[in-house]
Amino acid sequence: MTLKEFSTDMNAKALEKIKAAFPDTTCTTVLDSVVVDVQPENLESTLSRLKNDPAFNCGLLLDVTGIDYLDYPTPQKFRFHVVYTLRNWQDNLLVQVRTAVPDPQAGIATATHLWASANWGEREVYDQYGIRFNGHPDLRRILNHWQFEGHPLRKDYPIEKGQICYETDRLENEIRARLFENGIDETTMKDINTEIMFLNIGPSHPATHGAIRILTALDGETILANVNEIGYLHRGFEKTAENRTYNQIVPLTDRLNYCSSMINNIAYAKAVEAWLGVTITERAQFMRVLLTEFYRVLDHLVCLAAALVDMGGLTNYWYLYNEKEAAYDLISRLTGARLTSSFTRIGGMYRDFYEGWEKDLELQLRGIEKGIGDALKLVETNRIVHDRTQGVCVISAETALSYGFTGPVLRASGVPYDMRKDAPYYNYEALDFEVPVGTNGDIYDRFMIRFYEMAQSIRIIRQAMQHIPQGPINVKDSQVCLPPKDQVYNNIEGLANHFKLIFEGVKVPAGEWYDAYEAANGELGFHFVSDGSGQPYKLKVRPPCFYTMGGFHKMVEGNMIADAVINLSCINIIGGELDR
Amino acid sequence: MALGLEASLGNTVLTTKLDAVINWGRQYSLWPFIFGTACCAIEFMSAAASQHDISRFGAEVVRFSPRQADLLLVCGTISYKQAPILKRIYEQMPLPKWVVAMGACASSGGIYDNYCTVQGIDTIIPVDLYISGCPPRPEAVLDALIKIQEQIRGESILIDRHNDFKGILD
Ligand code: SF4
Numbered sequence: 027m028t029l030k031e032f033s034t035d036m037n038a039k040a041l042e043k044i045k046a047a048f049p050d051t052t053c054t055t056v057l058d059s060v061v062v063d064v065q066p067e068n069l070e071s072t073l074s075r076l077k078n079d080p081a082f083n084c085g086l087l088l089d090v091t092g093i094d095y096l097d098y099p100t101p102q103k104f105r106f107h108v109v110y111t112l113r114n115w116q117d118n119l120l121v122q123v124r125t126a127v128p129d130p131q132a133g134i135a136t137a138t139h140l141w142a143s144a145n146w147g148e149r150e151v152y153d154q155y156g157i158r159f160n161g162h163p164d165l166r167r168i169l170n171h172w173q174f175e176g177h178p179l180r181k182d183y184p185i186e187k188g189q190i191c192y193e194t195d196r197l198e199n200e201i202r203a204r205l206f207e208n209g210i211d212e213t214t215m216k217d218i219n220t221e222i223m224f225l226n227i228g229p230s231h232p233a234t235h236g237a238i239r240i241l242t243a244l245d246g247e248t249i250l251a252n253v254n255e256i257g258y259l260h261r262g263f264e265k266t267a268e269n270r271t272y273n274q275i276v277p278l279t280d281r282l283n284y285c286s287s288m289i290n291n292i293a294y295a296k297a298v299e300a301w302l303g304v305t306i307t308e309r310a311q312f313m314r315v316l317l318t319e320f321y322r323v324l325d326h327l328v329c330l331a332a333a334l335v336d337m338g339g340l341t342n343y344w345y346l347y348n349e350k351e352a353a354y355d356l357i358s359r360l361t362g363a364r365l366t367s368s369f370t371r372i373g374g375m376y377r378d379f380y381e382g383w384e385k386d387l388e389l390q391l392r393g394i395e396k397g398i399g400d401a402l403k404l405v406e407t408n409r410i411v412h413d414r415t416q417g418v419c420v421i422s423a424e425t426a427l428s429y430g431f432t433g434p435v436l437r438a439s440g441v442p443y444d445m446r447k448d449a450p451y452y453n454y455e456a457l458d459f460e461v462p463v464g465t466n467g468d469i470y471d472r473f474m475i476r477f478y479e480m481a482q483s484i485r486i487i488r489q490a491m492q493h494i495p496q497g498p499i500n501v502k503d504s505q506v507c508l509p510p511k512d513q514v515y516n517n518i519e520g521l522a523n524h525f526k527l528i529f530e531g532v533k534v535p536a537g538e539w540y541d542a543y544e545a546a547n548g549e550l551g552f553h554f555v556s557d558g559s560g561q562p563y564k565l566k567v568r569p570p571c572f573y574t575m576g577g578f579h580k581m582v583e584g585n586m587i588a589d590a591v592i593n594l595s596c597i598n599i600i601g602g603e604l605d606r
Numbered sequence: 607m608a609l610g611l612e613a614s615l616g617n618t619v620l621t622t623k624l625d626a627v628i629n630w631g632r633q634y635s636l637w638p639f640i641f642g643t644a645c646c647a648i649e650f651m652s653a654a655a656s657q658h659d660i661s662r663f664g665a666e667v668v669r670f671s672p673r674q675a676d677l678l679l680v681c682g683t684i685s686y687k688q689a690p691i692l693k694r695i696y697e698q699m700p701l702p703k704w705v706v707a708m709g710a711c712a713s714s715g716g717i718y719d720n721y722c723t724v725q726g727i728d729t730i731i732p733v734d735l736y737i738s739g740c741p742p743r744p745e746a747v748l749d750a751l752i753k754i755q756e757q758i759r760g761e762s763i764l765i766d767r768h769n770d771f772k773g774i775l776d
Contacts, residue, residue, distance in 0.1 A: 170722065171687040178721050185720050190774055191686045229691050230641060232670040237643045237688060258688045259643055262720035277717070284645035328648070344656055351657050365648060365741050601682075602644055 040119050043081060048072060056539050057300055058449070059120035069125045070135040076112055076121055077140050084112035084121055085427045087137065089568040090147030091553055092155035096181040099557050100536070106130050106157055109553065110137065111540055111568065115443040122540060133158030143430030146576040154179035164200070169257040169605055171195070178265055185265050197241050197253055204251040205243050208583065222250060225587065229258050233591040235332055236601035238575070240590065247586045252579040259601035267565040271531025272298055272372050275565070280366040282567065283603040286325035286546045288317050288367045293543030295370035296451065297552040300541045302372070302534060304501055310374045311452045312494040317369070319483040319490070320387070323394060324350050325546035325598070326476040333473065333595035334405065337414060342401045349397040356386045372532050373507040374500030384491055391484050398480055415470035419581040419593040422467060429577030432570050433548020435597050438475045439467030445544035459486050469589070472596040506532050531560025547571045547598055569603045625762050632676070632702065633755040634664040639675035639699065641692060644682030646709040646741040653744035663751050672698040677754065683711035684724045693775050696731040701766065704758070705733045706750050710740040730775055732768035
């Protein structure tokens with residue numbers, strides 16, 4: 027049985043199982059996921075069974091999103107829907123639970139008591155769509171500012187209607203509530219004979235590497251409570267994408283995690299192709315694997331370089347960052363840009379590798395290996411590094427899963443979930459590599475895992491370089507890929523074909539689907555709703571670091587303020603992806 | 607932008623030479639504050655790293671306290687949520703100060719013409735120089751630095767620039 031057949035078979039089995047367990051729901055399979063449509067009143071019981079029943083064991087709530095069907099061509103009974111995306115990573119089972127929301131003001135039941143990740147996920151749905159979640163402990167805006175009125179992702183909200191924010195939110199009630207939750211009230215404050223100090227780190231602070239606001243309540247240097255505010259780099263990715271053709275969105279994806287722009291390009295193109303039913307050429311698949319791994323290395327390099335600076339080790343920055351800088355030569359020669367690659371197209375790649383790329387790449391890899399080696403020599407057995415990172419800001423596997431962590435940060439806590447192994451694509455199963463896993467879930471593990479992952483990625487790149495076949499890089503399908511230029515210039519069919527694809531975009535059949543990819547920071551997913559036109563009706567990103575940030579307070583509370591700073595850098599929060 | 611001493615001189619005294627010597631000092635010791643929010647900040651990192659080495663232009667003392675900086679480099683998209691913070695930081699910088707908008711987003715909103723993005727930081731604070739590009743190359747950052755230095759050379763310490771600026775938050 028091939029892997030593809032195997033997974034279809036698994037899907038069929040999962041479908042049967044879920045159908046049997048929830049007889050009064052409609053279940054279908056869409057790509058790799060089982061979609062369960064439930065009545066709003068059954069939502070909570072369905073979710074809780076999917077999580078707690080060992081037969082399903084969906085430990086990860088990946089994402090929550092709303093859908094507004096106001097302009098959808100096929101009329102729906104209710105305007106709003108909410109979708110929960112769950113995963114059982116051990117058995118590679120992906121489930122989406124959909125429910126209609128008859129009245130957004132009256133809302134639906136929350137899932138925050140089942141998964142902690144629902145907290146931020148639902149807040150985002152509330153912010154963007156105005157759907158309430160009953161029983162949610164802290165339902166307020168998350169991406170848009172507090173003076174914002176209306177809900178931007180509703181179809182009747184005009185995209186250009188900006189709203190000025192005059193003042194930042196105080197967050198006073200939130201931090202007090204968090205203190206209270208941690209059991210610190212007036213009497214403890216008297217007991218410790220000191221006043222609690224409130225300290226803001228950010229939104230503009232060297233440690234935040236971008237714009238995040240970390241509000242802490244301190245007893246001396248120890249963090250008693252922590253509340254975080256994000257959304258400072260909310261740039262309306264999702265609303266903008268609704269007004270672009272599928273290929274025009276590729277440049278927007280560059281700017282999600284801009285330290286590894288190519289991985290976003292690839293993840294996005296893969297998600298669209300999955301629904302189109304397009305299998306890209308062998309060579310393109312190899313190119314995507316190769317480039318993903320190369321960018322994973324670059325992403326980790328920047329993360330570690332910056333993190334070690336935060337710890338006071340500037341030399342590492344030169345060792346690591348200079349290799350990233352050197353890689354720009356190869357990247358700009360290949361893509362034409364240094365940072366924003368925009369290198370994929372639906373159905374393949376923008377262009378093939380240039381002549382002699384293997385030599386350049388090998389040279390890069392050697393340089394990177396040297397840089398990593400030099401940096402490791404400085405940190406690996408360094409007492410100061412150990413003291414500052416080992417046993418600091420620990421998060422257990424269970425808590426990490428509950429907050430929806432994925433990628434290196436989750437693996438550092440000892441959960442070996444990696445989509446490249448557990449839900450493979452592009453022949454990853456044929457490649458020989460290991461998934462490094464941490465044991466303690468402390469800062470040290472989160473650092474080291476990135477070092478080890480880089481070594482594994484380099485291993486993958488070398489294998490892919492050996493086996494990459496010759497051949498075309500784009501599929502031969504005039505509905506998806508642009509015709510060759512000589513046809514565009516020399517015959518009318520070619521010209522018309524080109525014109526239609528550019529103006530109207532690739533026509534994607536109507537439907538809804540979710541597809542994910544193991545990006546540098548974890549599971550990067552895309553949830554699409556298509557109305558059959560050349561532009562997505564809705565496009566939601568499942569950003570890995572959004573959920574990591576959602577659990578930040580769990581890591582830092584009880585630790586020192588200086589630990590919070592290095593913890594922030596070791597989880598690699600990238601504003602573009604966090605706030606979209 | 608006066609230093610104090612010469613402020614009391616008013617414009618009755620010829621201060622050409624004083625201008626020259628102070629501007630010379632200001633030009634070659636710009637202390638930038640990096641308001642890095644997005645992708646452009648990564649290119650600033652490159653401009654600061656060894657290969658492009660911003661210290662060749664005397665501007666490597668990157669300050670993260672606005673009170674110690676005189677060049678505000680805005681690298682990245684500014685959203686409405688971010689705008690009051692940017693304004694506050696600008697106000698915290700002592701005079702004289704210069705502002706560079708790095709990249710399409712800071713200059714005009716860039717590819718984000720939507721409900722959350724400020725369409726150019728010059729709607730909030732006065733800008734002296736714009737760098738085009740999405741993101742601009744590190745060389746462009748260095749070029750902007752040289753241009754600001756040239757601009758400083760032509761200024762007078764007796765004239766405050768941007769006194770009458772009014773932005774959307776004022
Ligand atoms: S100008 Fe381009 S590169 Fe710079 S912040 Fe804006 S989107 Fe990012």
